[in-house]
Amino acid sequence: MSRNMSLNRCLLSRSVANAIRAFRVCALLLCAALAARAQSSPNEHLPAGDAKEKAEAACLTCHEARIIVQQRLTKAAWTKEMDKMVKWGAEVDPKDRDALIDYFSANFGTDKSLYEAPKTKIESKNVESKTKTKSKP
Numbered sequence: 001m002s003r004n005m006s007l008n009r010c011l012l013s014r015s016v017a018n019a020i021r022a023f024r025v026c027a028l029l030l031c032a033a034l035a036a037r038a039q040s041s042p043n044e045h046l047p048a049g050d051a052k053e054k055a056e057a058a059c060l061t062c063h064e065a066r067i068i069v070q071q072r073l074t075k076a077a078w079t080k081e082m083d084k085m086v087k088w089g090a091e092v093d094p095k096d097r098d099a100l101i102d103y104f105s106a107n108f109g110t111d112k113s114l115y116e117a118p119k120t121k122i123e124s125k126n127v128e129s130k131t132k133t134k135s136k137p
């Protein structure tokens with residue numbers, strides 16, 4: 001009887017230990033995810049503007065902002081792009097269509113400087129070492 005009880009206690013403390021371990025792993029994963037988010041570049045978000053909230057609601061359900069912010073299109077091309085996305089399922093209130101086209105053309109028109117892809121730490125290092133080697137005579 002007493003042997004059984006101590007076996008039970010042992011099993012119980014083992015499952016408590018497992019639960020604590022699982023909790024620790026979860027906490028670590030959460031921290032890593034938060035850190036990765038904090039590092040994401042401002043290039044990855046839609047910029048401030050009148051139609052920003054509507055654009056976020058209509059355009060970020062299927063893909064991230066990056067696919068949008070890396071474009072440099074004329075207004076005619078943004079119009080086509082918008083209509084294509086609506087055909088594909090983007091929910092855009094017809095009365096917001098023009099405002100969204102204006103917002104995208106103003107922020108991601110052909111007159112804007114080229115999109116710079118964010119670099120990971122490793123990529124930045126490689127670029128740095130390449131530039132260093134190049135600058136040597």
Ligand code: HEC
Binds near residue numbers: 082084089
């Ligand atoms: C129903 C899902 C969906 C919604 C909502 C959506 N898109 Fe897309 N979008 C896609 C898919 C699928 C692709 C192609 C992705 C790929 O090629 O990897 C895409 C690609 C794009 C591209 C890249 C060029 C191209 O045509 O492939 C742009 C720019 C774009 N979307 C803009 C928008 C904008 C602006 C909105 C909001 C009005 C929007 N998307 C909403 C599904 C969607």
